[in-house]
Amino acid sequence: MAAYVNLLPFNGVSSQRAGSMVEEAGWADLAIDGVAKSFRDPKGAEVKALDNVTLRIPTGEFVVLLGPSGCGKTTLLRSIAGFEKIDAGSINLGGKRIDQLPPHKRPVNTVFQSYALFPHMSVAQNIAFGLENEKIEKSEIKSRVAQVLELVEMSALADRKPSQMSGGQQQRAALARALAKKPKVLLLDEPLAALDLKLRKSMQIELKRIHRATGTTFLFVTHDQNEAMALGDRIAVFNNGQLQQVGTPFEIYTAPKTEFVANFIGESTVLLGEVKGHSFHGDGLSINNLAQTINDTNNAKLIIRPEAFSLISGVSLCGEVEIKEVIFAGDALEVLLLTSTGREVKVKSEVSLLSRLDIGEKIELFVDVDQIGQLA
Amino acid sequence: MKLTMRRQSEPGIYGPRSVSIPAYVAGIFLVGCPLIVITLFSFLQRGDFGSGVIHKFTLDAYRTVFFETDLMGVKSFNFTYMTIIFRSVVLAFTVTLICLIVGIPTAIWIALQKKSTQRILIALVTIPFWVNVLARTYAWMLLLAEDGLFHQLGAPVLLYTSWATFIGLTYAFLPFMVLPIYASAEKLDKSILEAAFDLGAPGWRVLLRIVIPMIKFGIFAGVAIVFIPALGAYVQPALLGGNKTMLIGSLINDQFGESRNWPVGSALAVLLLAMTGIILLSTRKRKLELAS
Amino acid sequence: MGIASLIFLYLPLITVLIFSFNKSEDATVWSGFSTRWYSTILDNTDLIRSAKVSLSIAIPCAIIAALIATGLAIGIGKATGKLQNALRALVNAPLVLPEIVTSVGTLALFSLVGIPLHYTSLLFAHVVMCVPFAFLPIRSRLRDFDQNIFEAARDLGASSVRVMTKITVPLLIPALLSSGLLSFIISMDDFLTSLFVSGPETTTLPIYIFGLLKLGATPEVNVIAALLLIIPTLGLLVGITWTTTRRRSNEARNK
Numbered sequence: 001m002a003a004y005v006n007l008l009p010f011n012g013v014s015s016q017r018a019g020s021m022v023e024e025a026g027w028a029d030l031a032i033d034g035v036a037k038s039f040r041d042p043k044g045a046e047v048k049a050l051d052n053v054t055l056r057i058p059t060g061e062f063v064v065l066l067g068p069s070g071c072g073k074t075t076l077l078r079s080i081a082g083f084e085k086i087d088a089g090s091i092n093l094g095g096k097r098i099d100q101l102p103p104h105k106r107p108v109n110t111v112f113q114s115y116a117l118f119p120h121m122s123v124a125q126n127i128a129f130g131l132e133n134e135k136i137e138k139s140e141i142k143s144r145v146a147q148v149l150e151l152v153e154m155s156a157l158a159d160r161k162p163s164q165m166s167g168g169q170q171q172r173a174a175l176a177r178a179l180a181k182k183p184k185v186l187l188l189d190e191p192l193a194a195l196d197l198k199l200r201k202s203m204q205i206e207l208k209r210i211h212r213a214t215g216t217t218f219l220f221v222t223h224d225q226n227e228a229m230a231l232g233d234r235i236a237v238f239n240n241g242q243l244q245q246v247g248t249p250f251e252i253y254t255a256p257k258t259e260f261v262a263n264f265i266g267e268s269t270v271l272l273g274e275v276k277g278h279s280f281h282g283d284g285l286s287i288n289n290l291a292q293t294i295n296d297t298n299n300a301k302l303i304i305r306p307e308a309f310s311l312i313s314g315v316s317l318c319g320e321v322e323i324k325e326v327i328f329a330g331d332a333l334e335v336l337l338l339t340s341t342g343r344e345v346k347v348k349s350e351v352s353l354l355s356r357l358d359i360g361e362k363i364e365l366f367v368d369v370d371q372i373g374q375l376a
Numbered sequence: 377m378k379l380t381m382r383r384q385s386e387p388g389i390y391g392p393r394s395v396s397i398p399a400y401v402a403g404i405f406l407v408g409c410p411l412i413v414i415t416l417f418s419f420l421q422r423g424d425f426g427s428g429v430i431h432k433f434t435l436d437a438y439r440t441v442f443f444e445t446d447l448m449g450v451k452s453f454n455f456t457y458m459t460i461i462f463r464s465v466v467l468a469f470t471v472t473l474i475c476l477i478v479g480i481p482t483a484i485w486i487a488l489q490k491k492s493t494q495r496i497l498i499a500l501v502t503i504p505f506w507v508n509v510l511a512r513t514y515a516w517m518l519l520l521a522e523d524g525l526f527h528q529l530g531a532p533v534l535l536y537t538s539w540a541t542f543i544g545l546t547y548a549f550l551p552f553m554v555l556p557i558y559a560s561a562e563k564l565d566k567s568i569l570e571a572a573f574d575l576g577a578p579g580w581r582v583l584l585r586i587v588i589p590m591i592k593f594g595i596f597a598g599v600a601i602v603f604i605p606a607l608g609a610y611v612q613p614a615l616l617g618g619n620k621t622m623l624i625g626s627l628i629n630d631q632f633g634e635s636r637n638w639p640v641g642s643a644l645a646v647l648l649l650a651m652t653g654i655i656l657l658s659t660r661k662r663k664l665e666l667a668s
Numbered sequence: 669m670g671i672a673s674l675i676f677l678y679l680p681l682i683t684v685l686i687f688s689f690n691k692s693e694d695a696t697v698w699s700g701f702s703t704r705w706y707s708t709i710l711d712n713t714d715l716i717r718s719a720k721v722s723l724s725i726a727i728p729c730a731i732i733a734a735l736i737a738t739g740l741a742i743g744i745g746k747a748t749g750k751l752q753n754a755l756r757a758l759v760n761a762p763l764v765l766p767e768i769v770t771s772v773g774t775l776a777l778f779s780l781v782g783i784p785l786h787y788t789s790l791l792f793a794h795v796v797m798c799v800p801f802a803f804l805p806i807r808s809r810l811r812d813f814d815q816n817i818f819e820a821a822r823d824l825g826a827s828s829v830r831v832m833t834k835i836t837v838p839l840l841i842p843a844l845l846s847s848g849l850l851s852f853i854i855s856m857d858d859f860l861t862s863l864f865v866s867g868p869e870t871t872t873l874p875i876y877i878f879g880l881l882k883l884g885a886t887p888e889v890n891v892i893a894a895l896l897l898i899i900p901t902l903g904l905l906v907g908i909t910w911t912t913t914r915r916r917s918n919e920a921r922n923k
Contacts, residue, residue: 083819103822110823116816120838129834133825181824389745389818390810391832396743399736399799403759406796410773411761417776478673485670497670499908503901504677508857510877511896515680518687518885525683550677600764608766610860615881625768632772632864642776645769652765 030057030080030185030217035089035099037075037241049075050086051241057185062211062218064228067238068264073221076238077187080219081110093184104133109178110187113194115170117162123173124149124158130181148180151210168199172206179214188220192227204230225265229253237261253305255373262303262375269309269345270375275300284340285319287367294374301375306348308371311335311363321345321365326357333357337365411649417642429638437639441647457627461647464624467538468606471545472553475602478546479553480595484587486554487561498558505551513615516544520616536618544612549605553598560594561587593663600659604652624648681897688894690887705887709895712888718876722856725787725872729794730852734844736795737802741810742836763800770797771861778865785867793865794858798851805850809843810836849907853900 037050050072057063065073078084080091082103091099098106109130118126124145131141149155152172162170171191178186188207192200204227211218222228228235229249237244237252237260245257256262259270273282275296280287282300294302321337324344333349335357345365349357357363418437420429441457486497504512519525520535520543527533534540564587572582588595610625617623622630624644631641689701709715740759744752762770774793775785783789821831859874866872877896880889 081823083823103819104825104827108823110820112816112820114814114816116814116820118817118821118835119813129821129826130824133827133830177820177824389815389822389831390836391742391745392828393743393745395739395832396741397739399740399743399759400755402736402792402796402799403755403761406774406777406792407758407761407770410770410777413776413780414769414773417780478676482670482673497674499904500674501677503904504681506853506900506904507681508859508874508877508896508900510859510874510881511684511893512680514881514885514889514893515684517881518684518890519680521885524885547676547680550673554673604764605766608768610768611878615878625766628768628772629863632775638776641772645772648766649769652769656764 029059029094030055030219031090031092032056032076032080033090033092035076035079035086035091037079037084037087048241050079053089053241053243055236055243055246057217057219059184059217060215062208062220062231062233064232064235065219065221065238066223066225066228066232066235066264067244068223071238072241073223073238074189075241077110077189077219077221080106080185081108081187082106107183108185108187109181109183110189111174111178111191113190115162115174115191117170117173117177119162122159122161123154123165123176126162126173127177127180130177134181144180148176151179151213152176152206167195168203171195171203175207175210179210179216183216185217185219188218190221190223192222200227207231229265237264239264254371256303257375259301259303259375262373267306267346269304269306269343271300271302271304271343273300273302274298275302275374283343284321285365287316287318287369287372289316289369290372291370294372303373303375304367305371306334306346308368309345309347310366310368311347311349311353311357313364313366316367316369318365318367320362323357323359323361323363325359326354328354337363414642414645414649417638418646420639422637422639434639437637437643440637440640441643457644460622460627461624461644463538463621464607465651467542467545467623468603468609471542471549471606472599472603474546475550475553476595476599479550479598480557480588480591483554483557483594484561484583484591486558487564488566494562498555501551501554501558509548509611510615512548513544513612516540516547517615535616538617538621540616540618541613541621541623544616545606545609548612549602552601552605556597556601557591557594560591560597564590596659596662600655604655607651608648684890684893685897688887688890690890705891708888709891714876715873715892718871718873721870722873725791725794725870726852726855729791729798729855730848732791733795733798733802733851733855734806734847737799737847738806738837738840738844740799740803741806742832759803760800762797767797767860771864774861775864785865785870787870790862790865790867790870790872793861794855797858797861798854801854802847802851805846806840806843809840813839 032053032055035050035053036048038046038048041047053072053076065076067073075084079086079099082098082101082105086099089099090097093107098108117123118129121129127145127148128141131144136144145158146155149158152175154169154172154176157165157169157173160169162173165173174191192203195203207218207220208231220231222231229252232249234246234248235252236246239260245252245261247255252261252265256265256268262268262270271280271283271285273280273285275290275294277296278288278290278292278294280290280294280300280302287302294300319339321339323335324338325336327334327336328351331351333351333354335347335349337345337347339345347365417429419433419435421432421434421436423429482501486494486501489497517524517535520533520540521527522533522535524535534543568586568590569582572586577585608625609623610629613621613623613626614629617626624647628641628644628648631637631644635641688705689703690699690705740756744756771793774796777783778785778789818831818835821835822828826834857874858872859878862870862872862875863878866875877889877892880886880892
């Protein structure tokens with residue numbers, strides 16, 4: 001119990017209130033089961049925005065929904081918020097079914113990409129609005145508004161109107177407004193998309209801090225894979241309405257399950273060929289001493305990250321390749337090479353090799369077998 | 377192939393849907409019912425002493441409008457009413473045409489000015505709209521009268537002729553033609569015009585083959601806004617045409633007033649309504665075709 | 669061509685204006701500058717009475733039409749059902765159909781149902797005519813807002829009614845004012861509907877003026893026509909400068 005005091009929303013709360021807050025904000029797992037949603041495109045064809053999506057999110061986790069435009073991640077978020085009706089499946093929160101409730105009755109709150117602050121109200125009034133919709137006393141509202149403003153470090157701007165604030169400040173205000181209601185899940189719809197790079201990075205750190213301070217479940221939508229890996233405890237990758245893979249950033253990066261995930265997160269090379277007895281032959285390359293996890297198959301797809309390859313000897317040799325292009329990337333070289341079958345291999349190499357690599361030249365390729373993954 | 381998802385938000389996002397009920401009630405009772413009632417009246421019998429109607433079904437009203445029987449009992453087309461209807465259509469058509477010929481260049485000219493000038497010019501075009509149509513029509517009474525300015529300057533006396541009605545209508549409806557065309561024209565990407573000139577096209581060609589097709593939408597809107605009211609105009613023929621040139625509007629007013637033949641007046645109104653309906657439906661079809 | 673059109677539009681109006689200051693009793697021949705006819709109109713009790721009648725209809729009409737139109741805009745939201753579209757088309761009809769048809773129809777309806785032609789019936793007829801005009805500025809203003817703010821209000825626990833009272837309506841107040849003003853002007857200027865639907869005691873200003881006009885040009889009519897020109901023009905100019913200065917100060921404040 002004591003461990004949870006640190007996770008309580010808004011530090012500095014009396015311990016008596018703390019107990020009851022744990023009961024509320026506590027055990028509210030989000031369960032998404034078999035959710036499907038279709039709509040008709042302008043030509044009349046049916047488009048599956050969400051295709052049998054199942055996902056379990058334990059309380060307090062920071063989960064990122066990642067994918068390209070139109071993949072369904074925002075549709076899922078809006079379905080949880082209540083702005084889209086799902087055609088099949090169910091959404092449960094803390095054991096209670098919420099997908100049939102109207103948006104204002106769901107214990108979830110959204111931070112919109114456009115911030116959606118009420119232009120005719122000050123920041124404090126914006127925040128108070130949500131609280132006024134619950135039966136809370138005026139004095140309590142005042143103190144909660146002050147608390148949440150302190151949490152997002154905006155106390156000085158309480159009486160400003162949205163038009164008088166910068167993008168980053170509006171962002172924080174929108175966040176504070178949503179958090180004030182102590183939702184069981186906080187939904188964030190690409191909230192950092194409109195900020196410039198530096199501000200984005202600092203807001204990412206802020207978000208993590210606020211997440212730790214409140215202990216609320218965060219569900220964050222983005223199409224930026226770097227952002228996803230920086231923020232998420234776990235990442236759920238979507239494509240074409242289907243959930244491709246769920247895992248920690250490390251799992252997703254090192255062990256992608258599908259070609260889409262492999263190519264969406266980081267760079268990779270996919271080799272096609274045959275695996276027999278922990279040896280791979282294909283695409284003009286041979287790799288021996290593969291890990292135990294690599295299975296024998298005639299239709300093998302091996303996935304290898306650029307940093308797993310090397311152009312300097314000392315690691316397992318897999319064959320000879322021709323240099324196609326060398327790109328200087330500041331702290332490393334990105335080298336594109338072609339195998340004898342024409343397969344493109346992406347290698348991350350030390351900058352010191354720059355003078356030794358000539359386009360058109362043939363060179364030996366090495367790989368660290370422990371970093372090789374297999375796609376289904 | 378990326379598909380943009382249309383965000384389907386709840387229809388009632390601004391507030392409860394029931395708030396629109398007063399509007400619907402008003403629409404049904406005070407817009408829908410009147411239309412139904414005059415259609416009804418057109419099939420009823422003229423009341424005794426001309427006042428109101430007798431609830432008896434008859435086609436007399438339509439018969440009067442379309443046919444007339446002379447003393448010998450011979451039926452022929454009722455040229456009186458038919459002429460009036462025909463004249464109204466021709467007049468409305470001519471007014472619309474002139475408004476187009478004058479309005480399109482005016483609207484384009486305004487759209488080619490710089491932004492601040494455009495605003496001033498549009499304000500100038502809009503101001504007459506706010507002035508009561510009676511005052512605007514009276515202005516022409518003043519100019520076209522026997523002792524008016526135009527006659528003093530040598531022109532023939534035009535007041536109480538069809539010409540006066542025509543001028544009055546064109547004058548009243550010109551802003552209605554200019555504004556929607558301007559709205560279309562100002563959305564035009566000027567760089568397309570520049571590209572056309574750059575490729576050596578002469579001015580009139582650019583106008584005809586490029587500009588006009590692109591502002592089709594505004595032109596259709598302008599035509600509808602001018603033609604339909606012009607068909608049913610009453611004030612201009614009454615004040616400027618001196619009731620010698622009767623149009624549908626004056627005819628209907630007459631039937632509901634002095635002549636006291638409500639069924640005939642209703643029948644004429646129904647005819648006018650039918651003509652309006654046809655025009656509206658055909659412009660809607662064109663609009664849908666344009667939009668897809 | 670453009671300039672020619674503008675001249676065409678303004679020449680008659682300027683002529684009326686000039687002649688309203690004509691010295692002699694001849695309405696159409698200029699004989700010198702004088703404001704004598706302006707002072708006579710204040711003595712015209714019929715004119716004043718009809719003006720009062722018009723005002724007494726136009727002001728309530730403006731308020732009621734603006735409210736009904738706002739209700740329509742809010743309630744309709746973004747619905748696209750067939751029934752909604754049909755009802756909307758019906759409410760919009762006065763904008764699209766010739767006024768003679770709608771006014772005659774209204775007269776026929778009142779006659780059939782037995783509603784006497786006095787103040788209230790005329791007021792209703794005016795309101796129905798103004799609603800489609802009042803609707804336009806409100807709907808366009810609603811669409812200008814980031815639509816997400818209404819969703820955000822729901823998201824934060826507000827019922828439909830609260831969204832309307834706390835968010836939608838406060839934000840619509842400027843549009844409500846323009847709607848009201850638009851309806852007021854349309855009601856004041858209306859002739860045909862008032863002609864058919866009014867009874868003996870509800871002679872509105874335009875009806876009275878029309879009666880005068882039928883008799884031909886006179887100096888008094890010159891003055892009345894000139895006033896009908898001057899008042900709306902001045903009002904418009906005031907309105908335009910007010911909105912422009914407000915826009916400029918908003919832009920300056922937001923920098």
